[in-house]
Amino acid sequence: xxxxxxxxxxxxxxxxxxxxxxxxxxxxxxxxxxxxxxxxxxxxxxxxxxxxxxxxxxxxxxxxxxxxxxxxxxxxxxxxxxxxxxxxxxxxxxxxxxxxxxxxxxxxxxxxxxxxxxxxxxxxxxxxxxxxxxxxxxxxxxxxxxxxxxxxxx
Amino acid sequence: xxxxxxxxxxxxxxxxxxxxxxxxxxxxxxxxxxxxxxxxxxxxxxxxxxxxxxxxxxxxxxxxxxxxxxxxxxxxxxxxxxxxxxxxxxxxxxxxxxxxxxxxxxxxxxxxxxxxxxxxxxxxxxxxxxxxxxxxxxxxxxxxxxxxxxxxxxxxxxxxxxxxxxxxxxxxxxxxxxxxxxxxxxxxxxxxxxxxxxxxxxxxxxxxxxxxxxxxxxxxxxxxxxxxxxxxxxxxxxxxxxxxxxxxxxxxxxxxxxxxxxxxxxxxxxxxxxxxxxxxxxxxxxxxxxxxxxxxxxxxxxxxxxxxxxxxxxxxxxxxxxxxxxxxxxxxxxxxxxxxxxxxxxxxxxxxxxxxxxxxxxxxxxxxxxxxxxxxxxxxxxxxxxxxxxxxxxxxxxxxxxxxxxxxxxxxxxxxxxxxxxxxxxxxxxxxxxxxxxxxxxxxxxxxxxxxxxxxxxxxxxxxxxxxxxxxxxxxxxxxxxxxxxxxxxxxxxxxxxxxxxxxxxxxxxxxxxxxxxxxxxxxxxxxxxxxxxxxxxxxxxxxxxxxxxxxxxxxxxxxxxxxxxxxxxxxxxxxxxxxxxxxxxxxxxxxxxxxxxxxxxxxxxxxxxxxx
Numbered sequence: 001x002x003x004x005x006x007x008x009x010x011x012x013x014x015x016x017x018x019x020x021x022x023x024x025x026x027x028x029x030x031x032x033x034x035x036x037x038x039x040x041x042x043x044x045x046x047x048x049x050x051x052x053x054x055x056x057x058x059x060x061x062x063x064x065x066x067x068x069x070x071x072x073x074x075x076x077x078x079x080x081x082x083x084x085x086x087x088x089x090x091x092x093x094x095x096x097x098x099x100x101x102x103x104x105x106x107x108x109x110x111x112x113x114x115x116x117x118x119x120x121x122x123x124x125x126x127x128x129x130x131x132x133x134x135x136x137x138x139x140x141x142x143x144x145x146x147x148x149x150x151x152x153x154x
Numbered sequence: 155x156x157x158x159x160x161x162x163x164x165x166x167x168x169x170x171x172x173x174x175x176x177x178x179x180x181x182x183x184x185x186x187x188x189x190x191x192x193x194x195x196x197x198x199x200x201x202x203x204x205x206x207x208x209x210x211x212x213x214x215x216x217x218x219x220x221x222x223x224x225x226x227x228x229x230x231x232x233x234x235x236x237x238x239x240x241x242x243x244x245x246x247x248x249x250x251x252x253x254x255x256x257x258x259x260x261x262x263x264x265x266x267x268x269x270x271x272x273x274x275x276x277x278x279x280x281x282x283x284x285x286x287x288x289x290x291x292x293x294x295x296x297x298x299x300x301x302x303x304x305x306x307x308x309x310x311x312x313x314x315x316x317x318x319x320x321x322x323x324x325x326x327x328x329x330x331x332x333x334x335x336x337x338x339x340x341x342x343x344x345x346x347x348x349x350x351x352x353x354x355x356x357x358x359x360x361x362x363x364x365x366x367x368x369x370x371x372x373x374x375x376x377x378x379x380x381x382x383x384x385x386x387x388x389x390x391x392x393x394x395x396x397x398x399x400x401x402x403x404x405x406x407x408x409x410x411x412x413x414x415x416x417x418x419x420x421x422x423x424x425x426x427x428x429x430x431x432x433x434x435x436x437x438x439x440x441x442x443x444x445x446x447x448x449x450x451x452x453x454x455x456x457x458x459x460x461x462x463x464x465x466x467x468x469x470x471x472x473x474x475x476x477x478x479x480x481x482x483x484x485x486x487x488x489x490x491x492x493x494x495x496x497x498x499x500x501x502x503x504x505x506x507x508x509x510x511x512x513x514x515x516x517x518x519x520x521x522x523x524x525x526x527x528x529x530x531x532x533x534x535x536x537x538x539x540x541x542x543x544x545x546x547x548x549x550x551x552x553x554x555x556x557x558x559x560x561x562x563x564x565x566x567x568x569x570x571x572x573x574x575x576x577x578x579x580x581x582x583x584x585x586x587x588x589x590x591x592x593x594x595x596x597x598x599x600x601x602x603x604x605x606x607x608x609x610x611x612x613x614x615x616x617x618x619x620x621x622x623x624x625x626x627x628x629x630x631x632x633x634x635x636x637x638x639x640x641x642x643x644x645x646x647x648x649x650x651x652x653x654x655x656x657x658x659x660x661x662x663x664x665x666x667x668x669x670x671x672x673x674x675x676x677x678x679x680x681x682x683x684x685x686x687x688x689x690x691x692x693x694x695x696x697x698x699x700x701x702x703x704x705x706x707x708x709x710x711x712x713x714x715x716x717x718x719x720x721x722x723x724x725x726x727x728x729x730x731x732x733x734x735x736x737x738x739x740x741x742x743x744x745x746x747x748x749x750x751x752x753x754x755x756x757x758x759x760x761x762x763x764x765x766x767x
């Protein structure tokens with residue numbers, strides 16, 4: 001009863017943007033994709049939701065384990081890099097172009113490159129920006145492949 | 155053979171392993187089902203009596219009555235996993251409960267524990283509480299959202315795993331969303347996804363700043379939390395926006411991590427995310443805060459770094475009026491070029507997020523800008539820093555009580571007001587460049603000393619003000635919304651009670667970094683005995699200047715000018731209000747108001763003390 005009173009009393013209440021999320025999950029080593037839609041406009045500002053969130057359906061996939069996989073570590077590392085590059089295409093490109101940034105740090109951690117090697121690697125990636133991103137429609141798998149190629153030469 | 159017939163059949167039946175029944179007895183003797191931690195594992199708030207789990211999915215429980223009978227659930231757990239037979243349920247879905255019961259009975263069990271492969275593969279080291287704050291132009295998002303990230307093998311924050319409790323709505327109709335969300339008709343699920351996805355969702359797409367609060371949990375405590383989370387995958391609880399919401403449910407995770415911790419007992423009518431963070435600070439779970447700016451905040455910081463002509467160049471670059479190569483050829487210091495190109499990159503991404511440009515145009519501009527940027531080296535960290543706004547937990551508490559003394563046209567009065575939530579335009583906790591107000595059920599009672607009368611001066615059901623300043627790249631519309639009961643002047647000069655529903659939308663700009671000027675055409679529906687026909691509609695303007703002369707002083711000069719029909723009256727309400735912040739939860743206000751309706755007017759001056767709690 002109390003909840004209905006509160007609900008009625010606050011019917012006009014609370015604006016928010018709502019997020020509709022669809023989850024399509026690739027089966028395999030904890031990969032997942034999400035599409036996020038955002039509703040905007042004054043109407044939605046006045047009436048909206050506050051349900052706050054998406055419904056991702058992965059498990060601790062990215063950083064800890066490749067659930068359901070029994071592939072060798074090297075393959076797993078490559079796969080993690082592929083996933084990361086695919087999920088962060090734009091931000092990673094910005095970091096590579098500017099020579100620093102959290103996305104670049106993350107990439108280096110996944111590739112297990114650290115210390116002085118990391119500084120050299122970041123510079124090499126920045127210098128080779130054009131070969132990593134030759135056109136505006138370059139695919140994530142090609143980007144990951146090029147990055148791996150450049151890192152292998154450090 | 156005759157002998158065989160005489161021997162009772164029960165001797166040949168497979169008995170229940172004596173161990174499980176014995177274990178159940180031992181568990182009873184040790185009062186394990188009454189242990190507060192057992193109840194936390196079953197998702198029951200600390201100290202709640204009688205026991206009831208907040209989880210609604212039947213698959214979460216082993217016993218049919220598990221939701222309301224803690225002892226039955228414990229018995230069922232022992233029977234399922236501590237027998238000599240192969241367990242008929244997967245251990246991973248009950249791993250937290252199993253681990254704890256095993257620990258409690260390890261002195262009388264001689265078999266090694268069952269292993270959950272999934273849990274063994276995860277190596278948690280620490281956890282962080284993440285708080286996406288409000289979205290510019292959406293004050294209700296100021297209540298915010300909280301989720302937890304769990305750091306495992308990697309140090310880079312964005313590679314942590316985010317654990318998020320959210321409702322899965324089955325309806326897209328805004329009204330149904332609201333009602334269902336409040337009434338608990340949506341199912342809430344925990345989901346696990348890479349933190350960088352949440353950063354993209356909140357920071358890039360929703361333009362919300364994110365605050366990260368590292369939790370001081372040990373790896374062992376974090377591991378207990380992870381086991382608890384593994385049990386909650388695919389289970390649901392009904393999501394209630396006001397109380398059983400994201401922030402409240404996250405507290406269970408912390409209680410599971412650290413036995414003895416009590417956070418869930420404080421559930422009032424509402425649970426506001428920022429309050430749960432403050433509660434964790436009080437329990438010494440959080441001592442630090444990190445700021446992660448949204449794309450919008452980076453744009454504003456970038457603009458601040460440029461002079462007017464440089465900003466114009468940035469604008470031209472983003473509009474493709476000049477090419478990146480032409481820009482590189484200009485005679486400008488490298489640092490300026492870097493900062494300008496970084497800004498243009500952010501602007502381009504912002505425009506895509508706001509759907510102001512299409513994918514094809516975006517890609518060309520984006521790549522072109524980066525190609526130019528890559529020739530300029532790394533640059534210094536200062537070129538990318540974004541000054542952090544006031545840290546949210548340092549702000550005032552949510553509820554407010556105000557005592558006022560004042561004079562209205564020569565009559566003195568006292569007033570007392572209560573506002574359950576949340577924040578006022580004049581608060582100095584928020585950045586000086588924006589104006590935010592959300593007030594809920596703001597109730598005022600006034601005692602007029604001349605007429606010796608106590609009356610309800612006003613009851614605002616909801617009042618929202620969002621003043622979002624426009625700059626060359628980000629051009630939001632500011633807006634206000636108000637509904638409630640208040641005193642309004644009639645055409646004969648009396649004050650009469652009225653119900654007002656009004657909304658305005660328009661523009662705001664920063665004149666200086668500490669001030670914002672706004673101009674919002676407004677429409678109002680008014681219902682009152684003081685009106686000719688009992689009701690009227692009005693059109694007009696709401697305009698003013700919000701200014702912060704000092705960090706603890708904010709002042710507002712504003713006016714509502716309205717023309718009402720069918721009464722054919724003009725009304726003007728001007729206010730000059732000041733707020734001086736004494737400390738986190740105490741403020742002093744000084745206000746002067748003048749109301750004019752046709753040839754009548756009234757002056758009101760008041761001095762208030764506002765206390766937050």
